[in-house]
Amino acid sequence: MTEMISEELISDQLPTTRQNPFDPPAEVTAIREQARISRLKFADGHLGWLVTGHHEVREILGSPKFTTNPAKHHLLDLRFQGEVPEERRKVEPGMFLSQDPPDHTRLRKMLQGQFTVRRMNQLSEWIGTIVDDQLAHLRSLGGKADLVKEFALPVPSLVICALLGVDYDERHRFQDDTTKLLSLDSTFEEAMAAMGRIQEFMRELIVRKKADPGDDMISDLLATGEPTDEEASNMALLLLLAGHETTANMLGLGTFTLLQHPDQLKILRDEPEVVDNAVEELMRYLSIIHFGPVRTATEDVEVEGHLIKAGDTVLMHVPTANRDPEKFPGNPDELDLRRPAGGHVAFGHGIHQCLGQQLARIEMRIGFSKLFQEFPDLRLDVGPEEVPLRTDMGIYGVHSLPVAWSA
Amino acid sequence: MKISVDQTKCCGSGMCALTDPDLFDQSDEDGTVVLLEEHPDAAHEATAKEAANLCPAGAITIS
Numbered sequence: 001m002t003e004m005i006s007e008e009l010i011s012d013q014l015p016t017t018r019q020n021p022f023d024p025p026a027e028v029t030a031i032r033e034q035a036r037i038s039r040l041k042f043a044d045g046h047l048g049w050l051v052t053g054h055h056e057v058r059e060i061l062g063s064p065k066f067t068t069n070p071a072k073h074h075l076l077d078l079r080f081q082g083e084v085p086e087e088r089r090k091v092e093p094g095m096f097l098s099q100d101p102p103d104h105t106r107l108r109k110m111l112q113g114q115f116t117v118r119r120m121n122q123l124s125e126w127i128g129t130i131v132d133d134q135l136a137h138l139r140s141l142g143g144k145a146d147l148v149k150e151f152a153l154p155v156p157s158l159v160i161c162a163l164l165g166v167d168y169d170e171r172h173r174f175q176d177d178t179t180k181l182l183s184l185d186s187t188f189e190e191a192m193a194a195m196g197r198i199q200e201f202m203r204e205l206i207v208r209k210k211a212d213p214g215d216d217m218i219s220d221l222l223a224t225g226e227p228t229d230e231e232a233s234n235m236a237l238l239l240l241l242a243g244h245e246t247t248a249n250m251l252g253l254g255t256f257t258l259l260q261h262p263d264q265l266k267i268l269r270d271e272p273e274v275v276d277n278a279v280e281e282l283m284r285y286l287s288i289i290h291f292g293p294v295r296t297a298t299e300d301v302e303v304e305g306h307l308i309k310a311g312d313t314v315l316m317h318v319p320t321a322n323r324d325p326e327k328f329p330g331n332p333d334e335l336d337l338r339r340p341a342g343g344h345v346a347f348g349h350g351i352h353q354c355l356g357q358q359l360a361r362i363e364m365r366i367g368f369s370k371l372f373q374e375f376p377d378l379r380l381d382v383g384p385e386e387v388p389l390r391t392d393m394g395i396y397g398v399h400s401l402p403v404a405w406s407a
Numbered sequence: 408m409k410i411s412v413d414q415t416k417c418c419g420s421g422m423c424a425l426t427d428p429d430l431f432d433q434s435d436e437d438g439t440v441v442l443l444e445e446h447p448d449a450a451h452e453a454t455a456k457e458a459a460n461l462c463p464a465g466a467i468t469i470s
Contacts, residue, residue: 061463062463062464062465105418108418108419109419109437109438109439110437111438112418112419112433112437112438112439113419113433113434113435113436113437113438114438115419115421115438116419116421116424116433116434116435116438117421117424117425117428117433118424118428118432118433118435119435120421342426342457342461343460343461347420348463349463350418350463350464351418351463351464352418353418353420353422353463353464354420355419355420357420357421358421358425361425
């Protein structure tokens with residue numbers, strides 16, 4: 001098969017600007033329309049692959065013939081990775097997101113029991129109370145506020161801090177550094193320094209939890225005696241970062257989206273039972289990672305007639321895959337809260353699929369439902385073009401969302 | 408219809424228990440799949456297939 005090579009696109013120039021704030025970058029959609037799997041030049045000169053088709057993304061993420069170990073990947077962006085000596089790209093113990101079986105399996109299993117559907121459902125009432133309190137706080141601010149600062153970020157942060165046993169009042173010790181870590185504008189030194197400070201915070205936390213265990217996930221994890229301290233520290237770090245950045249951005253960007261789609265918002269208000277599906281559709285429609293995940297073939301693999309050779313690095317593009325008309329027929333570029341949106345890859349696919357997804361679902365269901373019930377006339381307080389978009393961050397969303405309501 | 412599950416493949420995503428809690432549950436210990444109903448009745452056939460399709464680890468087989 002003749003392979004399409006994107007002449008203009010190199011991996012470190014992948015677009016993060018969405019022409020319409022809710023749609024994937026048009027350049028990448030145009031690539032999917034021509035070739036669901038195409039060749040992509042990586043920043044280090046490697047000729048790898050870009051995958052934009054939904055079932056192709058699923059197939060690769062579900063295949064054991066690809067590694068997730070970043071030390072095996074060709075370099076996406078020399079700004080960060082080019083300066084990293086090879087030995088420093090070694091995966092640290094406990095970072096299960098970057099590990100393959102059997103290490104990944106062993107570590108993830110230690111946590112899986114904490115994030116089951118049943119356990120997360122049992123948290124609904126408690127999460128509802130956190131959301132209620134935060135909405136009361138929002139109302140106390142008068143008639144206008146930044147929804148990100150006062151609602152979208154605090155809710156998941158309060159939830160994950162309480163679950164892990166992290167003191168919410170210490171959030172300044174990791175939130176600013178998380179921003180630096182995820183900023184595409186941070187230099188390598190800045191990002192590594194931020195990472196170092198978060199790791200130091202987590203190491204201190206592990207020491208404290210061992211001395212004085214609480215009723216929380218980190219104490220439970222330590223009580224099993226299974227992970228080493230270093231593993232536990234990095235596992236907790238992953239949960240803390242993943243637990244608030246992602247859901248916070250879905251709540252912020254999702255609210256912006258719904259306010260810009262009044263017909264859909266009306267459906268959510270008139271038919272509250274739609275909310276479960278609405279969350280899936282918002283996940284599909286918004287796909288807040290700009291690009292990724294990345295995998296590297298560990299042996300030759302044929303995917304839909306394309307021979308991906310051992311050592312080839314593959315970049316999945318989740319936002320375009322989630323708009324694939326083959327999987328989501330009709331008009332996949334339209335937000336439709338009643339559409340069967342199941343099977344989207346916004347939480348990933350394969351053994352690394354989001355560990356906290358059932359928690360995220362509940363936070364979003366309760367968050368969106370209560371927000372629009374309690375604030376029926378919520379509206380943007382600036383023009384939509386003035387909302388600052390997170391095109392400069394690894395995870396998309398809005399930096400702030402100025403909203404107003406009748407006090 | 409017969410459902411089979413493979414705990415060794417399961418990664419505890421919970422997609423099956425989310426899709427049809429009458430057919431699937433998860434172990435409290437390690438989150439892996441617990442099959443509640445090997446032979447689903449007609450009313451659950453569609454959700455059984457859906458659960459197999461959504462499983463990220465390919466741990467559910469329908470025969």
